[in-house]
Amino acid sequence: MVVVADRESPLPQDASGVKLGSSFGSATTPSAGSTGLSVAGFGMPEHELLKIMVAQSPVAMSVVDAAGVGVLWNPAAERIFGWSAGEVIGHHLPTVDPSFAAEFGDIQSSTLRGNQVVAQETRRRHRDGHLIDVAFSTVPLRDHGGRAVAVLGIIWEITERKRIEAELIRQAHHDDLTGLLNRVGLTAKLCAQMEPAAGRSGTYGAIAVLNLGRLKEVNDAFGLPAGDEMLCAFAKRIRRAVRPSDLVARLDADTFAVALPQVGAVHVDAAVARLFARIGTSCVVGGRTVSVELRGGVAVCLESEAPADALRRAAVALHQAKRQPHVRFHVLQAGDDRSFGGRVELAEQLSGAADRGELRLHFQPIVSAASGLVTGAEALVRWEHPDRGLLSPDRFISLAEETGSISMIGRWVLEEACRTLAGWAAGDPASAQLSVSVNLSIAQLQEPELGAHIAEVIANCGLAPERLHLEITESMLSVDLEAAAGVLEHLTDLGVVLAIDDFGTGNSSLIALRRFPFQILKVDQSFVGGIGVRPDDEVIVAATIALAHGLGLTVVAEGVETEAQRQFLVRHGCDELQGFLLGRPAPASQWLGLEWT
Ligand code: C2E
Ligand code: CA
Ligand code: CA
Numbered sequence: 001m002v003v004v005a006d007r008e009s010p011l012p013q014d015a016s017g018v019k020l021g022s023s024f025g026s027a028t029t030p031s032a033g034s035t036g037l038s039v040a041g042f043g044m045p046e047h048e049l050l051k052i053m054v055a056q057s058p059v060a061m062s063v064v065d066a067a068g069v070g071v072l073w074n075p076a077a078e079r080i081f082g083w084s085a086g087e088v089i090g091h092h093l094p095t096v097d098p099s100f101a102a103e104f105g106d107i108q109s110s111t112l113r114g115n116q117v118v119a120q121e122t123r124r125r126h127r128d129g130h131l132i133d134v135a136f137s138t139v140p141l142r143d144h145g146g147r148a149v150a151v152l153g154i155i156w157e158i159t160e161r162k163r164i165e166a167e168l169i170r171q172a173h174h175d176d177l178t179g180l181l182n183r184v185g186l187t188a189k190l191c192a193q194m195e196p197a198a199g200r201s202g203t204y205g206a207i208a209v210l211n212l213g214r215l216k217e218v219n220d221a222f223g224l225p226a227g228d229e230m231l232c233a234f235a236k237r238i239r240r241a242v243r244p245s246d247l248v249a250r251l252d253a254d255t256f257a258v259a260l261p262q263v264g265a266v267h268v269d270a271a272v273a274r275l276f277a278r279i280g281t282s283c284v285v286g287g288r289t290v291s292v293e294l295r296g297g298v299a300v301c302l303e304s305e306a307p308a309d310a311l312r313r314a315a316v317a318l319h320q321a322k323r324q325p326h327v328r329f330h331v332l333q334a335g336d337d338r339s340f341g342g343r344v345e346l347a348e349q350l351s352g353a354a355d356r357g358e359l360r361l362h363f364q365p366i367v368s369a370a371s372g373l374v375t376g377a378e379a380l381v382r383w384e385h386p387d388r389g390l391l392s393p394d395r396f397i398s399l400a401e402e403t404g405s406i407s408m409i410g411r412w413v414l415e416e417a418c419r420t421l422a423g424w425a426a427g428d429p430a431s432a433q434l435s436v437s438v439n440l441s442i443a444q445l446q447e448p449e450l451g452a453h454i455a456e457v458i459a460n461c462g463l464a465p466e467r468l469h470l471e472i473t474e475s476m477l478s479v480d481l482e483a484a485a486g487v488l489e490h491l492t493d494l495g496v497v498l499a500i501d502d503f504g505t506g507n508s509s510l511i512a513l514r515r516f517p518f519q520i521l522k523v524d525q526s527f528v529g530g531i532g533v534r535p536d537d538e539v540i541v542a543a544t545i546a547l548a549h550g551l552g553l554t555v556v557a558e559g560v561e562t563e564a565q566r567q568f569l570v571r572h573g574c575d576e577l578q579g580f581l582l583g584r585p586a587p588a589s590q591w592l593g594l595e596w597t
Helices: 045-056 075-081 100-112 159-171 183-194 216-221 226-239 264-277 307-321 336-351 393-403 408-425 450-461 481-496 511-513 533-550 563-571
Strands: 060-065 070-073 118-127 131-144 148-157 206-212 247-252 255-260 282-285 289-290 295-298 331-332 359-366 372-387 390-391 433-439 469-472 497-503 518-524 554-557
Touching: 045 264, 045 469, 060 075, 070 247, 075 131, 075 148, 100 118, 100 131, 131 159, 159 183, 183 247, 183 255, 183 307, 183 563, 206 264, 206 433, 216 226, 216 481, 226 255, 226 264, 226 331, 247 264, 255 264, 255 307, 264 295, 264 331, 264 336, 295 307, 307 331, 307 393, 307 450, 359 408, 359 433, 359 497, 372 408, 390 393, 393 408, 393 450, 393 497, 408 433, 408 450, 450 481, 497 511, 518 533, 533 554
Parallel strands: 295 331, 372 433, 433 469, 469 497, 497 518, 518 554
Antiparallel strands: 060 070, 060 148, 118 131, 131 148, 206 255, 206 295, 247 255, 282 289, 359 372, 372 390
């Protein structure tokens, strides 16, 4: 019902407040029938009502003729763009608003040619120069002969919505505390930079993952704000140690990542050494100088490798660096890269293994040395890999620890082990006193919600807490004694029983015994294997049993394979035995019919 103006005509100011070309002032409004429009007026002529509507609409409306000259420009359009109706109507729009010139031709011609609504979001300039975001739809307006003669634009300002959207994206891509990118943001930026459109081939230099040791200690000793201060200080140092165009991210609590875009494989070592030197190893927190242990893992990116994979390999390298006491960083060499190709794939598959129901638990009996009756079972995880068959934990537990999947696997093992034990008790009251031993990895000990999860699982299964034994390998505890002590005390408070596993293989065995609330000691199978073979091992086993008993601990000997070993252990007062001689690990279904305590 909008009629295209005659450009030569004067532009009357209508009583309705809407400014329009001369035809709008004409008394000869086409009938509703000819426009396809039905209007039930308020006792006013139809065209009057429509003019009021356009004038009072909160949505901006414009009509521009085929030559690009303004015909209608309502007050909402004046408010959004700042141009008055007088400045637009009768004037060539791209000349009035040069910020629109580039898009104008396309929008105008595609609207006039097509029959559809053209909808777009774009950024424009307000008359006073500030940028505004607008969404608009345009449709062609046709004369009675069906010829497209003008373009009707319906426009909303969306500056605020765009600002909020941009802020949400920024927040999702950044770490609140340090303002650095987070993992999502880093991966997104790396992906964008690797696009051929960004002028890069498939590779991205190298990625370094840096771990800041002692954060937990600082948090515990001086409080969380001090830990935050330390993180922010190091975030700034890392940022200053690289070029402004390099990407720096905080991946999780104490781990940062730096993307070194241009560095070539042969220069990586030198580049990372420089980075470490610039970052330094101490900082001032709350007025005190704290020295930190900075460790790094570096992956030289492979051809066309997804950034997430490179990050994962850098995390693997970090893990390797951490295993060697005096190594500050480890760079994955080309040879490592090849062998890690398979590991990366395996890690990927492992992350979904529990959800896909591919994990299995086998149970190995632990028997009373005196009576030979079963007192409990150790739950040992296996992975039923779709192509590789049943994989033993040695093949995937360290990978799971390196890549973080261990949390998910650990939770599954804990739940499945407790469910199985509860099931046995329900099926056979004689098994009601059996215990189940579950192995915990160091990563699980660092999970804040571990205690709550354990409490929930034993409650759900209706298990007495002392029937759940948690095995912790002694060497894991040397990493962070104080932090581990807190976690283990919390677990003991729940009433579960802690066992020190592989006793004698680490370098802090005795400290661990004194410091942590263990109730069970498991003599490592390497010593048990020496019984009858190496006299030294016999001395160690006998002394360990005596030591443990002196401290009030129950002793379990692992890896008992021969009758001679069993007799030796019984003779020296060992409490319980575990090993192939007594029973191999087997699925829960094969446990039926065993004789319990
Ligand atoms: P571990 O905790 O020391 O478990 C005992 C390992 O010794 C098991 O190997 C068991 O099958 C094996 N074994 C038992 N008796 C004998 C014997 O008489 N002779 C010999 N040669 N070996 C014996 P498995 O099942 O391959 O597990 C290896 C390791 O993987 C475990 O050592 C444990 O550290 C880890 N692991 C297993 N399940 C889990 C789990 O659910 N979570 C975590 N974090 N680690 C697990
Ligand atoms: Ca164990
Ligand atoms: Ca063991």
